[in-house]
Amino acid sequence: MEAAWLSIVPFLVVIPIAIFTKQVLPALFLGLLVGSYIMEPSIIGGMTTMFTYVVEAVIDPGNIKIIVFLYAFSGLVGMIKMTGGIRGFVEKASEKIQTRKQALLLTYVSTIGTFVAPTFRFVTIAPIMRALLKKVKMTTEELGFVIETTATPIIVLIPVATAFVGYMVSIIQIAAGNQGVELDPYSLFIQSIPFNFFSIVTIVLGVYLSFFHHSKDKSKAPTKLDDHVEEEEDWHNCHPAVGKELPIKPMNLLLPLIMVIVLTLFLTWWSGYEKGYGFPEAFIKAEVMEAMVIALLFTVVLSMILYLGQRFKLSNLIEGFIIGGNELMSVILLLSVVWGLSSITDDLGFSEFVTAHSGWIPQMFIAPLIFVFGAAVSYFIGSAWGTWGILMPLGISLALAGDVSLPLVIGAVFASGSFGAFASPLSDDTNTIAKILNLKVIDYAKYKLKPALIAAGITTVLYTIVTFII
Template sequence: MHPSWLSLIPFLLVIPISIFTRQVQPGLFVALLVGSYIIEPSFFGGIRKFLDYILLAIVKPNNVKIILFLYGFSGLLSVIKMAGGIKGFVDLVTKRIKTKKGAMALIWISTLGTFSDPDFRIVTVAPIIKALQERLKMSKRRAAFIIDVTSNPVVTLVPIATAFVGYMVSLINTSFKQNGISAQPYTVYIKSIPFNFFSYAIILIGLYYTFFMQPKNKKEPIAGLSQKKSDRVPPHPNNDLRSNPEMAAEPDDFSDIHETRLEHFLSGQNNPKIAPTTLQTNEYDKVGTGPINPMTGQAEISHSSSPSNPTTIGKMDDIKETVKGRVANAPLNTSSPKKMRTDDPYRQLYHEEYARHLGAANPSDRPEINDAGNQNGEEENTPSKPNNLIIPIVLLVCLTLFLSWWNGRTKAHSFTEAFLKVNELDVMLESVLITLILTIVLVMFQKFPIAKVVTHFINGGNQLMSVIVLLALIWGVSDVSTDLGFSQYITEHISGWIPPHFVAPILFVLGVFLSYFIGSSWGTWGLLMPLGITLAHQSGANLFLVTGAVFASGTYGATCSPLSDNSVTLCTMMDMEVMKYCKWKLIPTTIGAGIALVLFIIASFIFK
């Protein structure tokens, strides 16, 4: 088909539809369908062409290898989890960490064994840190942020033994074929890694947050003490932060201090008589003389310990006004009724936090997540076997390195050159297959039923079916764009509008915007990689720099977007509000993006 403005229609449709639906697949589906009808403008002709693009893309040998690798890798992780590898690793590490610095260092060190996939890393490391956070009173948000910056940003930089490598190389390969580029996709990916400036920037910010950032508000008044000596209330031994170090959380900021006091108050850790399950009120409001409430630092009214007496936390009208009805008419029964002082300056924040935490005082009791990081309560009887994680991961990495050298040795003149001449798809698939077979043999010797192993493998592989559908649509859109003459049209009409020095920065900014609103690094890469490589090829921009810019932009959204599955998974595991946490980490991630943008602008003038 002769190149025309019609070749732009698929790309003009896919991005706004993806942003509107916050899903990449609908945009790609519509783009492929419309492109098919442009080529075959009849009702049945367009449908047939649509199916042809999908089916012909899936059956290509390299694409089949990608699908098998992704399915097998995800199934392998599921078998490892079923065999108690993750739970065992959690138990092994949790018992050995005694300090906050040790816990923070563990997050970084654990990257060496969990770099294969961000979700795998999160479900492995987050339960460990959650348990340590509760015991050591660490800042929950800071710990979660360090897990975040060592997940997606790190995985995109690792060129072997990850689920990302196959997908990223596949996108480059597809874009090269669309533009008639003969370079080795894996080699281009390797050479683009130094230009993934956002990953490096956010990792450095994470190091700063871990080891150099000083906690704020260290002099925040502790429970039982006010600024004026005359206003002080004698502290209760169970509630004074000085006499109970377990309550002294690391004060990242005011909200962390207050949230820690709230969690202890709700969980009843400092007064076993408190059982925060329901909320009742009455009309009196008095200043108490009983034990100190850890949330307010004020004394409370002590009544009879009879379970029938209500506990009053302010007047109901005040509560409704403060929390805007979020806890209206929700009673709190306790066995030791107490009254909280209403003139406390932190009272409004207390009620807002109480509303958020209502019913969540004991997260370990929830069926969907237990201390081992298992979801939906399905893995309560999972054994604790850390070797079932360590052995497969070490085996996979070693096999990948050895087979990479073995595969490329006949095409290279030196040891290091062999790793650049490798057929990466063959190596990744072979490594996963051998590791999977040996892992199954390992768990079979441990008396795991073969039926259970097969079921978990299939369930794990099926979790990536949405990714496989995404890939099939991307391949189809790439083929229809080629048939419509997209590259030729860009060459003749558009490439001259964008100076080569600004291709990478513009793509990075576009990708940052896109990835934040769709929450998917893979989706962003799939949308922008064909466009980016086409612009780079036609304008003469540095191909490695542009490829790095596309990968960096997608990593931004996966790290900070509230729509990212990584953010949702991490917040679920750490028991945090998704929107509140994502709003907090938006500042450091955007600073990282700003640093990356400056570096892309500078690099565009240096690397031509």
């Protein structure tokens, strides 16, 4: 296509506007709008084109599964909060944890049951650590850093039952599909996990800071153990999910999580088994996204029955589910725009343009450049999901054009977004943990920027080295 260069115009709109406004969704929408008018340069035609692309993306069967998964997952978390599952876990754990070692071990071990989303991790672990802060003997900033290393960096590496996995698989699916890659997107996601070097390096730094580094500074954060702390500074007020008005029922958290994990594994195996495959191959050949959605729907129904048996009102459970689900509506809207934008740029010849004009980039630099560029973008926009949506089409196009491992480059894209979620003062992670631990957002972001940059430097070197090896 002679005008294939026009396919990069939407991205030239999206990236600077996202960085300038610190808002991803409006930037993606404007990029979609610009692409639509390039496709159909008339007042009504451009708007109609945009509408058509978004509708076609939303009604795609695979995309519908992802929308249902995201909404139902967030709705389940809403019911868990409302029924006192999170508060119950926090209360029971804080009663038994008395030493620094116990508290830090709990932070890591509890990942097994609270890995569904970063905010979920924060509201279950941070209040416990805040209540025990003086016994933990860490500065509040160090504590926040350690908690954050057990959130997004770990969650992006988990292939089932998280709020991230559906979105991440979808981003790979649309970008790879537009390039004509016939590999299963979930399989690509699994293969990319070992190459998310930033997350892996950050986890290692967190373990070091937890168990091998002892700060000489004394924390000045208000804690439950301080007799002079005023009532309004009680950790129960740090987040609505641990508020005093909620019941104390830890099993309302643990049972649904156990159900969704067990059912996901079973239905994934069953999906492959029905096709005639044996035990190991059944997981590889399964319809994983469908299995995850069905497992989640079963869990929602069974959890609702569990809560009704505890005499929670059906109307309150439905309200909690809807409120929880609606918290991800902005993400679902974001996905819809990303789907439409990806389709438009593909039809404009984006892959052909990248193939024709990326030959000057040495193969060894493709993965590290994608990571560094993506890390800069994610830092300034504060959104891992937005960064992934913007950069995945570019990353996969460059990987195919430069004959670089797809899992490696996909891992680099995910790593770049993880950097922004971890280090940016604009990210939800930074702001949530700062609020719970009573830290100033900018000061806390400055504190963790240095170790984040060290991890990013190590990550860049690793991508350069690994490119030679694989």
